[in-house]
Amino acid sequence: MTILVVGEIQKGAVREASYELIAFAKKIGGEVKGLIIGSGCGAQAEAFAKKGAGSVYVADDAALANYSVDAHTRVIKAAVAASGASTVLISNTPSGWDVASRIAAGLDAGFVSDAFNYADGAYVRRVFNGKLDARIVSSAALTVVTVQPGANKAFEGSADAKIEKLAVDLSGLSAKFVETKVAAAKGHDLTKAEIIVSGGRGVGAPEKFNEVIKPLADALGGQMGASRPVVDAGWLPHEYQVGSSGQIVTPKLYMACGISGAIQHLVGMKGANFIIAINKDPDAPIFEVAQLGVVGDLFEIVPKLTAAVKAAKGA
Amino acid sequence: MKILVCLKQVPHQDARLDIAGDGAWIKEDGIKFEINSYDSFALEEALRLKDAGAATEVIVTSIGPDRVTQALRTALGMGADRAVHVKDPAVEGSDALGIARTLAAVAKSVACDAVFLGLMSDDSNASAVGPMIGELLGVPSATGVVKEEKTASGFRVERELEGGALEVVELNTPCVLAVQTGLNQVRYASLKGIMAAKKKPIDVKTAADLGLAGKVGAGAAKVKITKIYAPPKGTGAQILKGSADEVVAGLVGKIKELGLL
Ligand SMILES: Cc1cc2nc3c(=O)[nH]c(=O)nc-3n(C[C@H](O)[C@H](O)[C@H](O)COP(=O)(O)OP(=O)(O)OC[C@H]3O[C@@H](n4cnc5c(N)ncnc54)[C@H](O)[C@@H]3O)c2cc1C
Ligand SMILES: Nc1ncnc2c1ncn2[C@@H]1O[C@H](COP(=O)(O)O)[C@@H](O)[C@H]1O
Numbered sequence: 349m350t351i352l353v354v355g356e357i358q359k360g361a362v363r364e365a366s367y368e369l370i371a372f373a374k375k376i377g378g379e380v381k382g383l384i385i386g387s388g389c390g391a392q393a394e395a396f397a398k399k400g401a402g403s404v405y406v407a408d409d410a411a412l413a414n415y416s417v418d419a420h421t422r423v424i425k426a427a428v429a430a431s432g433a434s435t436v437l438i439s440n441t442p443s444g445w446d447v448a449s450r451i452a453a454g455l456d457a458g459f460v461s462d463a464f465n466y467a468d469g470a471y472v473r474r475v476f477n478g479k480l481d482a483r484i485v486s487s488a489a490l491t492v493v494t495v496q497p498g499a500n501k502a503f504e505g506s507a508d509a510k511i512e513k514l515a516v517d518l519s520g521l522s523a524k525f526v527e528t529k530v531a532a533a534k535g536h537d538l539t540k541a542e543i544i545v546s547g548g549r550g551v552g553a554p555e556k557f558n559e560v561i562k563p564l565a566d567a568l569g570g571q572m573g574a575s576r577p578v579v580d581a582g583w584l585p586h587e588y589q590v591g592s593s594g595q596i597v598t599p600k601l602y603m604a605c606g607i608s609g610a611i612q613h614l615v616g617m618k619g620a621n622f623i624i625a626i627n628k629d630p631d632a633p634i635f636e637v638a639q640l641g642v643v644g645d646l647f648e649i650v651p652k653l654t655a656a657v658k659a660a661k662g663a
Numbered sequence: 664m665k666i667l668v669c670l671k672q673v674p675h676q677d678a679r680l681d682i683a684g685d686g687a688w689i690k691e692d693g694i695k696f697e698i699n700s701y702d703s704f705a706l707e708e709a710l711r712l713k714d715a716g717a718a719t720e721v722i723v724t725s726i727g728p729d730r731v732t733q734a735l736r737t738a739l740g741m742g743a744d745r746a747v748h749v750k751d752p753a754v755e756g757s758d759a760l761g762i763a764r765t766l767a768a769v770a771k772s773v774a775c776d777a778v779f780l781g782l783m784s785d786d787s788n789a790s791a792v793g794p795m796i797g798e799l800l801g802v803p804s805a806t807g808v809v810k811e812e813k814t815a816s817g818f819r820v821e822r823e824l825e826g827g828a829l830e831v832v833e834l835n836t837p838c839v840l841a842v843q844t845g846l847n848q849v850r851y852a853s854l855k856g857i858m859a860a861k862k863k864p865i866d867v868k869t870a871a872d873l874g875l876a877g878k879v880g881a882g883a884a885k886v887k888i889t890k891i892y893a894p895p896k897g898t899g900a901q902i903l904k905g906s907a908d909e910v911v912a913g914l915v916g917k918i919k920e921l922g923l924l
Contacts, residue, residue, distance in 0.1 A: 417832075449798075477785060484886050523803040527831045624917070
């Protein structure tokens with residue numbers, strides 16, 4: 349049984365998540381083979397091979413300098429054929445989820461998305477935005493799996509490196525990379541804040557941010573933050589968003605009010621020194637990462653807390 | 664340009680989730696359903712292209728039991744022209760590939776130039792169906808689309824990467840765009856729209872109608888959920904108990920202890 353592990357190059361190096369895939373492959377058990385895709389990526393292939401992937405295919409072509417869905421689809425399919433893999437592991441990153449299920453459809457394979465574990469013959473993943481877990485079993489001869497970044501410890505070890513070039517026809521591509529853009533400079537920088545009070549969809553209405561959340565942030569001398577649905581609804585600008593597609597914050601205190609705790613939000617704030625969650629649902633996943641919690645209505649708790657903080661400061 | 668928009672009806676985000684008797688999904692009876700959040704943004708984007716004269720027809724489709732008629736009616740009320748409802752017990756139990764096969768067959772049957780759908784469904788969280796449809800149709804796909812612009816040969820789109828970075832890509836039509844939330848402000852169905860929707864057609868199809876008999880459904884699924892359960896509790900947070908005043912006193916005490924007050 350061969351497991352093909354698709355490495356990803358980010359800012360010139362093989363990203364941490366790719367080494368997590370090797371660790372994940374060891375949980376499944378089988379012969380690991382790696383794949384590196386890029387332009388002038390011999391050094392990265394060498395690094396990936398030596399640091400655990402062992403035998404690595406490398407698709408090195410000027411046309412692969414940037415991610416392109418059809419180019420990457422072709423390369424990964426070719427590597428599956430060359431390796432005879434029965435499992436393909438890809439990190440669940442923006443380029444990973446863009447291509448992985450295409451490979452599955454193209455090769456008539458089973459597809460498992462965003463697995464964080466493999467145990468007793470089943471892949472384990474979150475569903476319902478973190479509220480439930482599911483065990484998934486594949487009966488297919490080939491299974492393509494995306495793996496949640498950060499969920500497994502990166503493989504730390506070495507292997508005998510063997511690099512094999514993979515030649516793939518990349519003519520006539522139908523999707524063209526134009527450029528990558530970085531978001532405009534942020535007016536509201538949460539990355540330096542010591543205290544952040546964030547509101548989520550549970551805050552319910554745009555005006556409630558200024559009426560309920562901001563006064564607490566102000567009283568504590570901190571900043572206001574938000575979860576994604578708040579920003580999507582246009583209640584607050586994007587620079588308030590905390591999470592994988594917003595800001596990654598590390599304050600001394602993070603207060604999550606009316607935020608359920610989906611993985612994409614947790615990625616942005618779990619590095620806080622201390623986390624307090626206020627949520628009316630006792631089963632909300634946010635209580636698993638918080639140190640202190642209140643199960644209750646934020647509209648009752650937060651204004652009282654604001655008053656108490658002001659009183660404490662006045663004293 | 665004809666655009667097909669795929670709408671999944673999912674349990675309402677605030678619905679109580681109880682595990683069903685078979686332990687492999689949630690109990691669906693008695694709970695409220697809504698259009699998957701990502702899909703409303705996909706529909707809005709298609710309707711905007713129609714309002715701007717870039718699209719000639721917006722067709723909505725959903726796979727599911729009778730209840731999904733409501734989602735389709737809402738979409739027609741918002742301005743979609745017609746709907747295709749794939750209603751067939753033989754499609755139930757499909758894995759993502761079965762759903763994608765079915766939606767790809769609908770796309771072919773309506774001869775659309777673009778398929779718009781959500782990046783991810785709020786219940787199964789798979790982010791699987793969009794790229795699969797692209798592959799099955801042999802056309803390009805893009806996920807996490809936060810901006811699109813019609814060009815002479817197709818679309819120029821912005822895909823969301825990590826930490827606020829964006830990737831600009833050009834795709835030839837036909838193509839599949841799986842959209843991220845927040846790329847527009849979704850309209851509500853107006854009263855006039857809802858009245859007009861009553862006259863718009865909902866075409867009901869089975870797997871056999873789409874040439875998929877035996878190719879989709881539980882029997883054809885390659886992956887299967889064997890168990891669904893509440894995530895195991897770790898140490899978790901210390902939960903403050905008592906009246907609101909007591910809880911607040913506890914919070915203030917902690918913030919003081921942290922040296923932040
Ligand atoms: C690629 C990708 C990137 C993403 N990036 C991000 C990101 O950067 N940041 C982010 O936040 N999300 C991100 N998301 C979205 C994420 O998956 C969740 O949908 C989102 O975090 C949910 O936000 P929420 O917790 O505010 O809303 P919900 O999940 O709807 O939770 C609302 C919570 O409020 C509680 N509540 C309701 N009323 C009250 C009340 N009166 N008092 C107390 N509690 C109450 C409810 O019990 C519930 O737990 C991303 C998703 C994807 C697919
Ligand atoms: N039963 C369905 N009917 C219509 N569209 C669907 C269905 N299931 C999934 N989709 C579409 O596929 C997208 C991605 O879903 P998923 O791959 O399950 O996360 C959703 O946002 C919908 O647009």
